[in-house]
Amino acid sequence: MVVARHRGTKITVDLGAIKANIRTVLHTLPADQKLFAVVKANAYGHGLVPVAYAAKEAGATGFCVAVIDEGVALREAGLNEPILILGVNPVTEAPYIAANDLSVAVGSLEFLQEALPLLAEQGLRLNVHLALDTGMGRIGFRQPEAVRQAEEFMRAHAEQFRFEGVFTHFATADMVDTTYFNHQKQAFHKLVGALDELPPYVHVTNSAASLWHQQTAGNMIRFGIAMYGLNPSGREMAPTYALRPALSLTSEVVHVKKITAGDSVGYGKTYTAGQDEWIGTVPMGYADGWLRRLQGFKVLVDGEECEIVGRVCMDQFMIRLPHAVKLGTKVTLIGRDGDAQITAQDVADYVGTIHYEILCGLSHRVPRVYRD
Template identity: 40%
Template sequence: MQNRVWAEVSLEAIAHNYRLLSARYRDVAAVVKANAYGHGLVPVARACVSAGATRLCVATLEEGLSLRKAGLSQSVYPLSALLPEEATDCVRADLTPFISSPEFFAAFAAAAKIAPIPARCYLVLDTGMGREGMDSPELKSLRENCPPQVEIIGIATHLSSADEDDLLPTELQLFTFKAITRDWEGLHSVVNSPGMLRLASGGIRRAGAILYGIEPYPGALEECPTLPAMTLNARLTLVKSLPEGATVGYGRTHTLTRDSVIATVPAGYGDGWLRRLGNRGFVVVQGQRCPIVGRVSMDQCQVDVTEVAGVSVGDTVTLIGEGITAAEVAQWAETTAHEPTTLLNSRVPRYYTPSTT
């Protein structure tokens, strides 16, 4: 059966990217949360492990358990705050959570009492993100009263603005972190993808977008040329001629200024294809960029293929790839570069080119 829309993921590109990052920076953790930014949690994690990764970062308990069920024994770090009732499963699966509250720490310590070895964790310091993390007195209290069944292996924080032109807020966060953790032992974790590329900071470096060849900020791939790992394709389902003055799509937001050939791409926001791309995004048909006209609807969008000769039903159209990057799609949609691949849902099958590592 031929697919209406599908993604092709190069595991070799991801393995290459991990090798490149780990050669340039020490202690790189592969961030595979959110279904590996839409690329596929378990296949991507295995590709990274085959390339030498010993640390995998997730967001949720379920993601961590999925890696364990897949047989991956490497260190798995849930980065986001977990619920206290998730602490027992976290300990049983030997996950290493980034802990942001005394409440979860207490639940984690209670669950660890029956563990055969001390349960490991990071404590998260809020240095200005205003999201997860604790203040300095809370960290000090947990450190001084840490029970023997818990091993605090490091302190972490998250940078709010490392992808911005103004690095002063980031430098202030780093200053705060270093001042508070000066006498703390352990391998700390501070930088994300943009921080890794732009800042001289040690500890565990959390490679997210850059691992997938996605620019976390403009010019990032010039500094660290990782390879895009995903191509998103579809097959045209309709090709029709419309006269000058005709309108296209919901709300009649696009009016044709000439007699035109309009093709239907069976990808819409029901697949995770961003609705904001209507009247501003492009796709590639037979090697030529064609504009998306009218609103992107739930199951399809329309493109103007008037300038492309011989377009017919069944032709392959490329939404990401062939010169269109995820970052460019995000720019058209006025969103973060993480969204175009991450939002793709289970209606879009993934096909994998194996890693040769």
């Protein structure tokens, strides 16, 4: 993986904003609520380790990742807090997960049964969070009886399993209509009711639930997108506490030219100038996560909106400038320039997706720089 450090394109992450967002939500929660920072997918594109350390400083007492390797990377970076892997893993990896003192979501009795001899052989103990499928339809137990069996199995094999948590995930916590959310909540209480004893962590709350369903359940929240300062509902609902976006994406003009009416720009000749125009070239393309579909979108140059003309290439795109600008002039793709602002939500709206996908799609080639 090569990071393009010798190019004027960069992501700037404001760790102060991340910390502020955590402190804000912690203020709104009852004092006994713990916060695990969701740092999967390279901390939603912001950078795994720096974000994890900033989150810890602001009060996060654990982390959530999606895959084993992300958890191991946090351990290698010196973080000793609980780290929960939210995704399903091959059972053959159970000893490796345990050896790295990671915790894992388990959604079937078979996983426990098959992991048992592998763990016993190496004298290892696995931290388990039972995943309950209350309506997300992704992973987890769906029947109370199965939950009870899993609990019994872990208690019967306490040398190999530590029953550390139980959780579910809401599919519609970010929507105005709460019918399905309430249905999932009820399903959760029914499934959890099958347990003899609650484990140390009971958790259901994601960012959306922390904003719009604070009284839901549990003693820990899995705090993702709102930590990065973005509204999980997109534009559907107003946030109930302040969110400060942490990421900005900037580049620079590396080439400027005047073209005349009839000249075209870019692959496929999809843009033809109607008159004399100034065109600037920006070193960022779809290989960096700046999608090809962004032709026609606007970026900011000196606080002014400039249209992306022609198709976005793999490593560059072109913009129509109001006048000639100096080489090296800053281009803001996401963030603020003077009074003008482009948000990740604006980018997402333009290409018909959600801001999560835009941020996670910013490739490793773009360097991340941090300020606090």
